[in-house]
Amino acid sequence: MSRARRIDTHQHIIPPWYADLLHEKGIRPGGVDVPPWSEAAALEFMDSHDIQTAVLSLPAPGLFFGDIAETRRRARDINEQCAEAVTRHPDRFGFFATLTLPDVDGALAEAEYAVDTLHADGIVLLANNDGRYLGDPGFEPLLAFLHDRGTPVFVHPGELPAPVVPGIPTFTADFLLDTTRTAVSLILSGAMEKYPGIKFILAHAGGFVPYIAYRILLTMLNGKDQAEQAQVLLDPQHHVPGYLAVLKQFYYDLALSGTPAALPSLLEVAAPDHITYGSDFPFAAPPVVGFMDAQYTQYPMDSSLRAAIDRGNAEALFPRLKA
Structure with a gap:
């Protein structure tokens, strides 16, 4: 283990009411069962994995199931629950507020409340929302608000707007493609140039983004003479x-990705101060996180870069969490 007390930017909250909601709808996020979660279990996990602070987020599939009013109510509920956890343990938890996309008006209202009243550390957005990726022109009012506020935005993948492949859990590859699609959408739409105040954190080392960087380059050139x-x-x-x-x-977290297979591409593409530690607890069970942590800590890396990934880069993103 690194001696640094880590800041985990990819850790989920799954309150019982949300787990019940997913069970009622027959949803298995990423093609796996909804894991149990409690605040006490999260703290116990963090203490055993050298994590000082976790920035909590609601996982995929989020809250939108077609009923806008219900989505708005549930978003307020989860954000206030997260804020209460931070109040109880300000040095152990932060949170990314959940919004109501594709309902943009509701998302703007909830973002303002979460940032100004609840003092959320950032916002979590799904890579696609009812099949629409984040570069969609309809989402520009929200991006403009988040840009003006200089908000960290955690981009988490979800189910592709496409049929699943029987026998292959969607977390295996579909989630990575979902993140990649939205990153390319943000680039090609001009959103990255227009809204540089947003600090986008891409889950799982950016999906396929680092590996296909030069394919993205060719796509960017495709419209040129x-x-x-x-x-x-x-x-x-x-x-x-x-x-x-x-x-x-972009920022990139290491959730399930700090491995000798993924790190070379990530370190080639990402800025050194734009990589953060992530565990993906509780979807990644403690033994899985332990295995991934061992891959990461054994990978040859300058000690200053490792300290930055473990804590320093997240401190710059979230000044409240500075030691």
């Missing part, structure tokens, strides 16, 4: 870094 394409591709040393700089605007 042939002369500009040739200029970039024939002199990549001078031009490619400028295009790929947009990927360094």
Whole structure:
């Protein structure tokens, strides 16, 4: 274990009423059973995995099931419950407030209440909301609000707007594609350039984003004229870094991703001060987190970078949590 007391930016809250709701609807998030959760169990897990503070978030599938009024009520309930947990344990918990997308008006109202009244540490948004990704023009009023406030936004994947493949849990690959789709959506829509005040944190090391960085580059060039394409591709040393700089605007958490297979691509693409520790508890059970932590701590890495990932980068994102 690292000696640093970690800040976990990818840890979920699953209150009993939410677990009951998912059971009633027959939903298995990511294709797995809803794990048990309690505040006491979360603290016990954190103490045994060198985590000082967890920034809690509601997991996929969120709260929207077609009824806008009910979604708004439940969003207020979960955000106030999270705020109460922070009040009880201000040094152990923070929270990303849950919104009501695709209901933009409700999302704006809840974001303002969560940030101004409940003092949420950030906002959690699903990568797609009823099939619409975050670069959708209809979400611009919310992005403008979050940009103006300089808000950290945790982007969590959910089910793809596509049929599932029998026998393959959606957390295996679909979740990673969902995150990738929304990151590309934000880039191609111009949202990353227009709303740089938003600090987007992509779950699970950005899904496939680091691995397909150069495919994203080619997609960005696709709309350019042939002369500009040739200029970039024939002199990549001078031009490619400028295009790929947009990927360094994103933050990336290490939930289920701090492995010798994933870290080389992530460290090549991400800015060193834009990587945070994540556990994915309770969907990742303690033995799983222990295994992933061992992969991460054994990976050759400069000690200053590891300290930044474990804590320093999150402290910069969430000044309230500075030691």
